[in-house]
Amino acid sequence: MDANAYLKTIDDTISKGSFKDNWDSLSEFQVPRWYEKAKFGIFIHWGVYSVPAFRSEWYPRNMYIQGSEEYKHHIAVYGEHKDFGYKDFIPMFKAENFNANEWAELFREAGAKYIMPVAEHHDGFQMYKSDISHFNAYEMGPKRDLLGEMKAAFEKRDLTFCVSSHRAEHWFFLSHGKEFDSDIKEPLVRGDFYWPSMPEPDHQDLYGSPPNQEYLEDWLIRCCELVDQYKPKVFYFDWWIHTAAFKPYLKKFAAYYYNKAEEWGFGVAINYKHDAFQFGTSVPDVERGQFAELKPYFWQTDTAVAKNSWSYTPGNDYKSSVEIIRDLVDIVSKNGSLLLNVGPKADGSIPEEDKQILLEIGAWLKDNGEAIYDTTFWRTFGEGPTKIEEGQFTDGKTKLFTSEDIRFTVKGTCLYATVLVHPSNGVVKIKSLGKKSHHFHGIIEDISVLGFDEKPLWERTDEALIITTNKVQSAAPVVFSIIIE
Incomplete structure (x- = not known):
């Protein structure tokens, strides 16, 4: 050359x-x-x-x-x-x-x-x-x-x-x-x-x-x-x-x-x-x-x-x-x-x-x-007690997430709430979607759980959106699709 x-x-x-x-x-x-x-x-x-x-x-x-x-x-x-x-x-x-x-x-x-x-x-x-x-x-x-x-x-x-x-x-x-x-x-x-x-x-x-x-x-x-x-x-x-x-x-x-x-x-x-x-x-x-x-x-x-x-x-x-x-x-x-x-x-x-x-x-x-695909970020990335250590070369230790650690993405009418560790009792509480949350004041039309046939039960209290399932069991994260009116 x-x-x-x-x-x-x-x-x-x-x-x-x-x-x-x-x-x-x-x-x-x-x-x-x-x-x-x-x-x-x-x-x-x-x-x-x-x-x-x-x-x-x-x-x-x-x-x-x-x-x-x-x-x-x-x-x-x-x-x-x-x-x-x-x-x-x-x-x-x-x-x-x-x-x-x-x-x-x-x-x-x-x-x-x-x-x-x-x-x-x-x-x-x-x-x-x-x-x-x-x-x-x-x-x-x-x-x-x-x-x-x-x-x-x-x-x-x-x-x-x-x-x-x-x-x-x-x-x-x-x-x-x-x-x-x-x-x-x-x-x-x-x-x-x-x-x-x-x-x-x-x-x-x-x-x-x-x-x-x-x-x-x-x-x-x-x-x-x-x-x-x-x-x-x-x-x-x-x-x-x-x-x-x-x-x-x-x-x-x-x-x-x-x-x-x-x-x-x-x-x-x-x-x-x-x-x-x-x-x-x-x-x-x-x-x-x-x-x-x-x-x-x-x-x-x-x-x-x-x-x-x-x-x-x-x-x-x-x-x-x-x-x-x-x-x-x-x-x-x-x-x-x-x-x-x-x-x-x-x-x-x-x-x-x-x-x-x-x-x-x-x-x-x-x-x-x-x-995941073609989504964007929401008003807050998530909630929960587990803190992420920021910066390079920090992934050597497995993160100990809990059932309170939830992450959000959004696409069109759907807000996705992903529970990183699904609770064994099937009760998920999302504080960012409670009636008194400063993150959300909209209207929820419907909720479904991806990858499962079960229709979850849900209610909004002042403190949280509470979603309940009876049959959902997964070692991997569980995603709730929340339709916003």
Whole structure:
């Protein structure tokens, strides 16, 4: 690829398009309506790191940190790093059981509306056909355009195709291999798998020196190549792009992407963390966490079916489907969307545990999806005693919701009240809908319970709307559809 020619194309597209590479112009961005309606997506962490499948997808970094569990495991299983390095896993990444159509069917059954595979993780291996580096899935490993196959299968089933790039962190990700006799040696040049492997001081400072112009231009071209080849409707960035050196390039990318979307004729969005983008120019994302209160802006949380890893590892610590459904309801009630990650095995098969969780979520959504999809927030997101810990990396502990924890969404004439833990006696009290509540002074015409044949009894007192059922039993949240006159 002629990098200078591509950079000129990017600049030309920005100069001719509606969006310019400054925050004032990019603030004209509007969240696509399809995205606000979708509410539930699937994230996919799958790559060369799925071959060792040890501890997490950070194996390629940590295997080069002397003394780490990954370092010791690597020597015990694969031998010395100078003889068998991370690059030597690539031929073992064959994806021999990968079937994009089977994935698409599973994700559709799960009730997901958009799908986001990781196109390139921190390790620098591209899961697609690329003209930038030979270290991609089309030329090595599976020797297939995995991303292209996914796009075709997903869109055939009306699943919105999105991508994520974690390339930014590659600047330092493999640098510890230079600290001892390993297969990571200078000279490293642009296009090499291990390039640039810049220092990461004290093994914990994930910043080190700021990336240089050559690296930043390469990063920009890689992102724009994904846009041009696959036309994703959401482009997700991981955390390291918030560092100062990336700012001019982030603006260029956003302007290029938004202008290309105008050419294509459909709405797109960018996901970001840590104020990498100016507020209002894209969609904020909270990693493994959520907000405690309703937000006036659309947001997303990304989390995983496993608590310990984004990628497949044997013995993953899985969440229950009920736990995830409760989080989905809570997030949607606060004007958010849930992006839920699964980690396929190296051969391309999805673990049975992941499948079961997805199918259980899908079964719940078949009965209750009308309270999730295409809804919006109500005057208050909910009620109940359980407090949500706000911020990233807060989903490691299961939330102990009670029968008093209720979440609201609304669509048309329906107000949906979802009881996160249905009481065993069948009596639900909704304080926000009592006669003296400051949240609601309207008229209730009728109430039904989704997914059950029983017609609930109900009455409004000064203190609460009291709904009684005799036959409704469910470990998962129960949704009441309240018709407002």
